[in-house]
Amino acid sequence: MKKTKPIKAVAAKGNTKRAVQVLEQLQQALPGCVACDDESRFRASLDNLRLSFLPDAVVTVEKPEDVGVVLKLAHANGIAVTPRGAGSSATGSAVPVAGGWALDLTKLNSVRIDPVARMVTVGPGAVTADVQAKVEARGLFFPPDPSSKKYSTIGGNIACNAGGMRCVKYGVTRDYVLGLEGYLADGSFVRWGAPLKKYVSGLNLKDLWIGSEGTLGVITSATLKLIAKPEKRWTGMFAFKSESKALQAVVGMLKAGVQPSICEFLDCQSVGCAETYTGKPIFEGYSGSSILLIEVDGTPAEVRRQRKELLDFMEDRALAYREARKESDAEQLWKVRRTCSQSMFSLADTKLNEDVVVPLNKQAELIRYTRQLKQEIGLATPTFGHAGDGNLHVHIMYNRGNKSDARKAKAGIKKLMQKVVDLGGVITGEHGIGLAKIPFMGMQHNPAELDAMLAVKKALDPKGILNPGKIFEPFEVWDHTPVQVKLPWDHR
Known part of the structure; x- marks a missing residue:
């Protein structure tokens, strides 16, 4: 990655006299909104990446204008401010890596619906x-x-x-x-x-x-x-002989004019994990097959037409299929997708989830590469994701305490990202850069692009106080040890 001059925020860390004075000003301006106790600071120190960097204080604003008060004081004193919501970011976007103040926005949760203007x-x-x-x-x-x-x-x-x-x-x-x-x-x-x-x-x-x-x-x-709101939904699950057959069917289906609302892909490794976890095959007689989960929605007439078109299209392509006639049946089908995620931990205790995107007609090539990568690094690479838009979640499973595994996983991620870029894809589709993907920004963007982004950042945040350390500044997640903590969305 091209070296750029970092924007450094002067975080008011520690118990210096000035830091204490500024916190006192903040507490006076927003009484009851500032917490400096260890428990509050720890909760705000991490997100789903599970790297912990303690802020000096946590500010939980109660009104929108409170945000302006916080930022004016932080800007005047060069204090880092890291905005956060639930902390479910997978890449470290909500981690206060520069210390300073964690700005908790969860109480700004109003919802006002205008049904006329929609x-x-x-x-x-x-x-x-x-x-x-x-x-x-x-x-x-x-x-x-x-x-x-x-x-x-x-x-x-x-x-x-x-x-x-x-x-x-x-x-x-x-x-x-x-x-x-x-x-x-x-x-x-x-x-x-x-x-x-x-x-x-x-x-x-x-x-x-x-x-x-x-x-x-x-x-x-x-x-x-x-x-x-769509009036009706229909869900079907299809088994295929191989990943390439499944992903070729996706391209063909879209080319034929079938427009699903959801099209999820599960590779054979993911399906194998789910079947081992539950102790039974997803499709009798076709254990370990690759799977597509497809949903169509619309008016009842539209759903009937799309269902027929889809089943006609899949007749000579899929090995077998199951369909949901009612909502409870659909939930059973979607449980397969959720089981794949949690069942991967039977392979190793740590999962790297990379939300890469490639052109639709390059998905099969990417999956072939993930299987090749599995052989090269000796670690499982189960993959599932949104095949309808090319956003696949490639997982590398490794044991956190095994240094050899960690080295292999680190090398594997770098190889994966380079392959994605070579295929005309992008290193993240929905997780963002945060801290985790900073090392790959130089693969994705040329120096002119990076300079332009940094110029925008400097123009809107000249002191570099807003969420510093993210996207542009050098950071390597492998230099830091994740904390062992159970978060609200953990299911195991």
């Missing part, structure tokens, strides 16, 4: 699944559905442009953000876009904030576009 205005701390449930009760629909939706917040989804399984038909978070409100690094209030369906006034700075992982500003409100 919009919802939410606070950044609103939980994704809660927002979805409230709008669906009004016959509306917010499609982005990251796997962490029961815990993840809308602010976090915007920060990493989260996607999920329904992206193949409905797109990602960016496609639904109409307007943002929030604060710049110096505490100045800004509004990008508006609760309007048309808006071209000035530069599109809204999209700069989306996916910027809290490095360019802090969101306090987001207006999201909604669509009509």
Whole structure:
């Protein structure tokens, strides 16, 4: 990666006299919102990457304008501020690696629905699944559905442009953000876009904030576009002789005009893990086959037509299929997908989950490479993901306490990322860069691109106080030991 001059925040660490004075000012400005106890600081010190860096204080804001108060004081004193929601980020985006203040936005969780305009205005701390449930009760629909939706917040989804399984038909978070409100690094209030369906006034700075992982500003409100809730869904699961057959079927299906709302792929390694875990084959007579899980939705007539087209298409391609006639049946099929994830721990105690993206017609080549990589490094590489948009989650399983395994895993990740870039892909589709993927930025971007990004960062955050240490500055996760901790979304 090209060496760039880091933006250094002067974090007010430790018990220096100045640090104490600034914290006292913050406590006076926002009484009851500042915590400096060890338990609060530890909770805010990590996310799902499980690398812990203690902040000096945790500030839990209660009103949007509180964010401006925090940032004005932090900017004046050069204190690092790391915004966070639930902390479900997989790449370290919410880790206060420079110390300073962890800015907890979870109490900004308001939800206001406008059913006429088909919009919802939410606070950044609103939980994704809660927002979805409230709008669906009004016959509306917010499609982005990251796997962490029961815990993840809308602010976090915007920060990493989260996607999920329904992206193949409905797109990602960016496609639904109409307007943002929030604060710049110096505490100045800004509004990008508006609760309007048309808006071209000035530069599109809204999209700069989306996916910027809290490095360019802090969101306090987001207006999201909604669509009509689909009337009906149908789910089918198909077994294939090989991964290449399954992924060729995906390309052919889309070329034939079948438009699923979800198209999930499970490679043979993932299926093997699930079958070992449950003690029974997913498809009788076809143990260890590769699998596609496909959902179509729409009006009842649209679903009937798409189901017939899909079954006709798969007749000579799939070995076998199962379908869900009702919601409870669909849940049983989706349980296979969830079982694959947790069952991988039968292979090793640590999982590296890389959310890479390649062109649709390159997915089969990527899977062939993951099997080759398995042989090269001697570690399992089970893979599943969103085959409808090329966003596959490649896992490398290794034992954390085994130094040889760790070296192999580190080498394997580097090889994988280079292969993804060589295939015309991208090193992350929905997890973001955070800390974990900094070493690969130079593979993905040339010096001119990196310089342009850094220029934007410096323009909006000249003192480098917003989420410092992320995306641009050198960091190597292998130099740090993850903490052993159980987080709310852990299922094992």
